[in-house]
Amino acid sequence: MDVMTWTYIFVGLTFSLYIGIAIWAKAASTKEFYVAGTGVSPLANGLATAADWMSAASFIGMAGIISFVGRDGSVYLMGWTGGYVLLALLLAPYLRKFGQFTVPDFIGTRYYSNVARVVAVICAIFVSFTYVAGQMRGVGVVFSRFLEVPIEMGVVIGMAIVFFYAVLGGMKGITYTQVAQYCVLIFAFMVPAFFISSMMTGNPIPQLGFGGTLVDNPDMYLLDKLDQLSTDLGFNEYTNGTKSTIDVFCITAALMLGTAGLPHVIIRFFTVPKVRDARKSAGYALLFIAILYTTAPAIAVFARTNLLQEVPNVSYEKQPEWVKTWENTGLIAWVDKNDDGVVQYGPGKAFAGKPTFKANESGEDERGTHGQREVTNAPTENSNELYIDRDIMVLANPEIAGLPNWVVALVAAGGLAAALSTAAGLLLVISVSVSHDLMKKTINPNISEKQELMYARVAAAFAVIIAGLFGIYPPGFVAQVVAFAFGLAAASFFPAIILGIFSKRVNKEGALAGMIVGILVTASYIIYFKFINKGADNAEHWFMGISPAGFGTLGMLLNVVVTVAVSKFTAPPPEDVQQLVEDIRIPKGAGEAHDH
């Protein structure tokens, strides 16, 4: 059977499974809709959190990025896992004991202020929309590439599925579909990795394989081979970094702190029955995440080695089949700068921007003398002739390694599971923020449970549609604003929550001042370098050599300093708030705490 038939089978099967679960897990009350009735077992919550967390970017993008940046890729690997240690030790148990539904709930209550609550709601909605746009796009891209339907159609199908289980089932539906989605995505990620690791190193465990020796040369370590291939072509050694230490430090910290402050992750810890279940779910979640996150760097090495071995200095006609397949999808492009018919690959960009291909009037590609697709982009001065989109490293890896068709198709189903599960979690945050934090807690506290549930469903429906529109008409700034999501979460939520738990003295004035300063400074820095003065976005102009992606770390520190200083000079929080802080520090009685 061909790849497309297999893909239809896998995608059809997994989608029916998700819909089946959604019908089974329909939410009947706001408590079920918001926190799945706090009846989720730690194991199920760990699985769901892992799927919630691992997005299209983790599944498709991360290994690709790492394979192009080498050791510096550790910022993502550590940044997106180390945050869970903070989450488990500093946030999850206490927020579960606090026991309401959302992060703005905690901020609003702990800082006895509706203004603080609204600031938190705005941040939560902004962060979630930023994120969700990328997911819907990811769904569309997978559909278009593997099933050859237009991206728009793919997005609409994805929307329909998410709409079904998010609007109907709320958190309950989402939780159990995410459990299924984790299983699908991890299976799809691991199977090709096992195959490739065995083929290249003789060791099926990718985590060990990429530190092993080559099958065709038992005296040569794979990583040494890759370092050698890299330097031969003029790249840096794969196992050495090129970014400055302070920048790597700050980006890692910003990603960790941001991860621990992301509302769609935190909200998952409200769904378990007890405080100790919250701790344990964090343990399971990171364990399940680590399976993918320790495999991704191995895949990056396998893919990079294959690429550097097979493609450079080989004539276009003799390029492996996958190069031509992916050239046809526009994700690989070749400009023969020196007219020798041979593909030269090296550091630097072959041309500016993404490739735009020449086509004749009837829409057919114009092909060059060797049969390659011609691009209209102006070539750069350097000798690199090859454009490769980083995203294909995971998607094309099974083809590169010559794996069977069903494995290739499996990857498509896995990518969809990763994108859909994250999208659903984010949409829920948006929906709860609107119905609970804004309607129930701020605008009209008198609405009935039934009305609130209705608002939640309507908000979820609207959010799905807006997210879909973002997917079909992607705003050009999506890539840039991802730095925002983490930077803002790090500079706003993280300090406000941590200080709210670990200090009884921090008060409303301090937290508000801290959050506002943290957000403004971080946002201004990112906006300046990403939108206003793009030309200056380099180490020379950065403050202390810290890139916009890492600036959230400084924003976080600033927030803490301002919060503590302002709190010192203003009145301590009222007695009942101090009592609340005492109370959330103790696990006993989590069952009662969420009644409100």
Added chain:
Amino acid sequence: MTDEPAGPEDGNFGTKETIKTEAIDNKAHLQAYWRRNLKYLSILLSIWFVVSYLCAIIFADALNEVTFGGFKLGFWFGHQGSIYVFVVLIWVYVHLMNKLDKEFGLDEGE
């Protein structure tokens, strides 16, 4: 891993009665619990900091001089080792806190 919450129904250490009679000590009791929690946190987070920020970032170049198997150590910490340690840290914390809760009679029972 001990994941089944199979504790017996009568497993409550701090019964209502003892808490009432020792109401004055209660505050000190809770403070002692909190201090122990903070001690665990500072130890575990120090390890967290050492493996990620020191081993994988600040001293990565120096550690890269050391190899085991095909891995350079600094590279390995960044791409593998720190993640394994993170997982272990959380499970150690889960274990320590469950024990601490029991010891102080603050576990939630069933």
